[in-house]
Amino acid sequence: MTRSSSTPPVIDYPLNVIVATDCGSTTTKAILIEKVGDEYRQTYRGEAPTTVEAPFEDVTRGVLNAIAEIEELSKRKILDGEKIITPCRDARTGVDIYISTSSAGGGLQMMVTGVVQNMTGESAQRAALGAGAIVIDVLASNDGRLPHEKIERIRSMRPDMILMSGGTDGGAVTHVAEMAEYIAAAEPRPRFGVTYKLPLIYAGNKDAQPQVRRILGEKTALEVTENIRPVLERENLAPARNKIHDLFLEHVMQQAPGYKKLIEMTGAPIMPTPAAVGLIMETIARREHLNLIGVDIGGATTDVFSVFDGVFNRTVSANLGMSYSISNVLAEAGLANIMRWVPFTIDEQTLRNRIKNKMIRPTTIPQTLDELQIEHAISREALRLALIHHKSLATGLKGIQQERTISDVFEQQTSGRTLIDMLTLNLIVGSGGILSHAPRRIQSMLMMVDAYEPLGCTMLSVDSIFMMPHLGVLSTINEQAATDVFVRDCMIYLGTCIAPIGQGKEGDLCADYEIVFPDGRLVKDQLAFGELRLFALEPGMKANITLRPAKSVNLGTGAGAAMTREVMGGAVGLLLDGRGRPLQLPAEQSARVAALKKWFNAVGLYPQG
Template sequence: MSSASPDIPASVKVILATDCGSTTTKAIMIEQVDGVFRQTWRGEAPTTVEEPFANVTVGVLNALTEIQEVSGRRLLDDDGQIIRPATADAGCDIYISTSSAGGGLQMMVAGVVREMTAASAKRAALGAGAIVMDTIASNDKRRPHEQIQRIRELRPDMVLISGGTDGGDTKKVTEIAELIAPAKPRPRFGKSYELPIIFAGNVKAQSEMKRVFGDGGFDLKITDNLRPSLEQENLGPARDMIHDVFLEHVMAHAPGYDKLMSITDAPIMPTPGAVGDILQTIAKGRGINAVGVDIGGATTDVFSVFDGTFNRTVSANLGMSYSISNVCAEATLPTILRWVHIDMDERELRNRVKNKMIRPTTIPQTLEALVFEQAVAREALRLAYKQHKEFATTLKGVQQQRTVGDTFSQQSGGETIVDSMKLDLLVASGGVLSHAPRMHQTAMLLIDAFEPEGITELAKDSIFMMPHLGVLASVHETAAMEVFERDCLVFLGTCVAPKGLGKPGKTCFSWSLDGGARGSGELQFGDIELVELGPDETAEIEIKPARGFDVGAGNGKVVKQTIRGGTVGVILDARGRALALPEERSACQAAMSRVIDQIGLYPEPAAEAVAQTSGSTR
């Protein structure tokens, strides 16, 4: 994007940022305190994209009003305009925003081969923060008329077409364009909207694209091939083009966004795109592999950076409110109940799930409801991560180099690059994770769903600030980094989990912290233990895995590493990987109860707690 970042960071003292989600608009205020930027106040209000308001700025101003009320700083003038620049006790210097309201950016992508150019196109679209409604490819097992039917049903905001390496195929990619053009996908916004088509394919096919999309109804944009050769992927230009088109076309047609765009100091970014940006920055800065997850009401986004390669997936129908029923349908209730240690009535649960779906904003009041909701969250995360692993792969269609030594170990292309053993940092965000009453619950949710192996740091996004910081980084990087380190992440602790399986009761590994000064012990297979290590503390851990277990250095090899504490501490997980819970219900309940006791997941509710776990008046 060619947006000019204001070159006046020195005078910037107060920054306002909003994120217009599909249900709530969250605003944060960042102020310079003692020379460093800190996030100071926040506020939120319902998003107002829908009727009766149909104007996103109303929600934004409501959220800012809340900050105004709690901070006592005047931000809006009498006309409801943001006061800029900041004075001593009023206004702000920079205002930025992200948006995923109204369903976010919805795209359709097309390519020649589903696993090759179409997959690259999908990666580009997802990386830019879009929701990919469908992927059309010449080998997607659909007959051309079925593809046309599908294209006609969809109402994308834009279409990305790729296909053919440079100098490669033109025939198939033209054929696909010839399917899309007569099908005339209807955009969501009005009839006057010219559907943007981005072509990022074979340079030799550009003239054909101009011919096919030339006559009316389309706005064809051409950019560099995102797969110039099969060995190479070049997503940058296509991603930038998607952002440009997003601002130019999509935002301009969404209710109230023209106004919002006029008051922001940086281009509005799709929320997931901004989250991806900040995660990439961290991973690059610290030289680590990181996975981020954002579980929302309707969708779950998974971001990963492994060895510098960024990937994002959106699991469209895995979420905790609108999509909760779908999680139950996909995971099945017995699978969800694996994570529940108490007996629950299945019929009652089914009805509760549906009631949550139709009234998505409710929150669990009883402990029982919370336990169940967190069980559903585990499955939603697990399914989303599985989809992510299947998508985040090495390039397909690449020539391999071999020696005779490879005779019996022929690795194929398209293997997943997500390696739970190499994972260093797992960041959680989204209501059910960041609003869990106890951090221990968040940590265990992450461990059970992602099954990290070896030594992995766990953190959560305190108030879902990552999107704001993602945009801020493009305007004022120092501020973004300072706030990120100080206020954004809450470190939960570190998970130590050896890979491998054994028999219950057999030794899994022994450990010692700081040479035994802060504790040491031995864990049997199937056990889990929590060791206190406070936030901002570090310690050196030495782990001696038993034979058949691996904590990163290899089978049975000792690992010594400095680890970071957190609000939860160090979780020593000897339940084995891949995590297998007992099949039998009562054994499974017992295993879960043990975990709950050891970690202290659900301590007895405090005396002043409102409703008891039971005791409904019905």
Template sequence: MSDEMTAILATDCGSTTTKAILIEKVGGAYRQTFRGESPTTVEAPFDDVTRGVLNAIQEVEELSGRTILDGEKILAPAGEGRGVDLYVSTSSAGGGLQMMVAGVVTAMTAESAQRCALGAGAIVMDVLASNDGRAAHEKIERIRVLRPDMILLSGGTDGGTVSHVVELAEYIRAADPKPRLGGNFRLPVIFAGNRDARGRIQEILGDRTALVMTDNIRPILERENLGPARHTIHDLFLEHVMAQAPGYGKLMGWTGAPIMPTPAAVGLIMEQAAKAEGLNLLGVDIGGATTDVFSVVDGQFTRTVSANLGMSYSVSNVLAEAGIEKIERWLVEPIAEQELRNRIKNKMIRPTTIPQTLADLALEQAISREALRLAFDQHKALAVSLKGVQQERTIADAFEQEEGGKSLIDLYRIDLIIGSGGILSHAPRRAQAMMMMIDAYQPLGLTQLAVDSIFMMPHLGVLSQVNERAATEVFLKDCLVPLGSCLAAEGRAKRGEPCFAYTVRFADGRHTEGTLRFGEILRLDLPSGAEAELQAEPSKGFDLGGGKGKPVRLQVKGGVVGLILDGRGRPLYLPDDSSDRAAQLRAWAAAMDLYPE
């Protein structure tokens, strides 16, 4: 039936805005045709998320001319200019899914529980462990104060320790935590630990919490089994958390597939697209409060969430973690330290404001570089593999043990970087978004870059569970805006020394050649859909992906920005002297045409 669908409606209920999109079959292919949005209405005075959903759908109706609603009922199936075949939705309203996890050993079962919760689309508020160094009363107070949506309790291999897991359960009982949403129901607790401890856990928590038992996430030390616990998290998210949020009970009755947490849906469509295209990809969704980083490498999916790095509500945390010098280094025009701090704090106080001057824009984009960099560093720290370990993993399960593991992120092997979130999707010039990602991620060799046009990845992620073809087609044709390709060299030299020689042969027979010097960046026009042949020979000590000093021959794809040849070296070097640094930044901005004259 999925291929017979002609009209699909999808919504994403965000913390501030509810976004609706209409997908229709056009000429035998699925395309995103119309979009509407409305303020989310999960809080007072409405206390009903469906109000915002209906308002967003009404805007789609007005723009498309299609009759979708009959009062508060979504018409189905689709007919001529009337109704839709399917309605799906995601949600992060009310702060999304917030969890605490607990395990016996910080670097083992507790870390496995953290990977499981992050992969299910949760924000992990805290990680408790028997050996985390906190006193019993501190752990109890922490559980009581945080008020998570649910707790994932793990610990002990099957047949292993029981006493430590029981101790953690007693902390939860003593804290008697109240759920964040809905004061009249019990807090969901998932036990995914030693099966020999199930009887004792039932005795301790069975009468105080909504306790659910599932398979051990670490049945033996050498293996993780995150799938069953992750599915349980999704089920409880719908049954308990969503059901308590105002209006979600009604919304769940409308949808043709289970409502998904927004981050889980974004990760799902990235995994589907990577599989369809055979790509290794890296993606980011930078929001006001959090920054999510996703990667798919050799089919292994990893997600991390930096809950304290964002562009509005969490912008002061970016300043605190990065340090003021790291932000100042991206500014051409210096700003007095106190004024810089005041501007950043004003953004936190007034999170919905947008830059009004070029200086404001430059500051926000400087902050975004550091937020993206810090979130990527956190992602790399968790995206590591276990050596010689059998793994049972599916999408969202690809976090691997940090200790002794090999990083899954090899920038030479990343084919595509996708940026999403307001600062990237709505940058006044696409070149600015591309430059922010290149500066933050410092890709190596040849990498394609793209941005999410209007943030429709959540809609497509939940849709992919029902109609994978429609979701993938729209993702590749309408969601992704190809920015172009970047060829970057790894290495260092004195400024002005040769970095690599290049020859670009275009499809129309034209060609251009030259030598890029260390510290330079060059932008060549290569429009979307166009390809060119690129030959490059690095100087001694530089590597373009073939080895130090070894030439490469590549087929490059274009985009709205074009082909970028990056001779600034890796790691990226910025002069210490402020005037030299400002001159360097001006030269890069001019080469990329970042700002109007």
């Protein structure tokens, strides 16, 4: 049997020392993982600029530089010239395996096609996103564009790969064949490499395979796999996702500078960075039986991952980010939405110029407190918009028949509802510079709370140094090592947020509460509307909280119903959010600034100055 190129290898020797890299667009990050006693720990890290572009044009240079930094810090000899010593020769020489992820060169950019936009079009989009791609366009027979416009669009794009879907097995073949004709007429060309054919995966109606082979077999590097929507009621994304990974390695990576060498260096297949992050998120959710939302907010893009009732979804908001795309956050959110989080007044022109100056000089950092507060305001909006985008795509299947009973008479819901239910959400995991490197952990926590408005009781955490990609790829070859490092070194629990649903006048009773802390201390008090309260609760500690909400207030157990819970502590602690849901800020400028200042001071968000 032939093994798919993206299938992890079977390793028959113990893995005690592992070096892993993530080749990002600008930085290559390396970490060293070692088995200490019975558990794996992340021990050293190093980083170096990524070297995909001129003058180096060889990704392995950056990898070797990053590993050299680890060598220097750990005093372990890992490199022998330009080779990584594997497996370990002795206690201080070599590593047992080297693994890597990559998003250098703009990641994996795909175009997908379907027949009906919100059915096979969306399924294809989910398959590509789940495989770690950025979807640059979704073409469908009913997308409203005229045929020649579709052809022009395909021609003008330079994707790394196309995923074609459409039709259920045994259905009509005409629309699929038509789309294949448009693609053939457009003669799409790949982003890298002038000489090679564009990889195209066909994962649609199996009856149309002969036609698709005839139309596209010569013009593209065609791969045929199982239909992603064999019947309307079921999605079958795994075969298409695996095929995307295979082609990513066999075609796309082969064209990127230095990747042939990198593939030879690694002991397991290279994964696209977001695919690896998705994998680790899925692993956590499965292991802990949790519903979770994960976010990675970068300079150019924001990735959102979710696992609800075991269903994994990922979206990438390609132009929402904190440096390269910061100006787009302003364009999409609007100035008023950003300004509502800024606890002082600033004129529009100054703020606009500052945001543009960050866009054109993306590596700068806030030097003053007001600059930091502006960036935090923008990040709240980027996080909020990315979640809205995610909710729109993380849905149940659309267009399917639903069985209804008499009890559904008053609650007629359409198919394709979002799977994101903030009430059943257990954990939010934040990652990316603005969250991982916030000077105070409470700043990360409140940014996520304000952007996502969690309901009821929700835990929050951040990735300490952005090592989730490394752990994702590691989990394919050694799940225990990935889990150990994830729990001990990667994930920093911030604490728990309790947010009652409902609204009331500022100062009115929201809920009575009683907290029993681990040392037996009892705190009994009232939470008023418009109030934030923070209680220290150490990481690993648990407290018992009982809340008796006001009549119209809901904690997820029904209006006015009391709730008793055991809550987890963290680097920040336990946050009681009485600001109401949906969260509404005062409309009047001075009242809004006063409210923000009150909240920020209540939790010690920024240094007092």
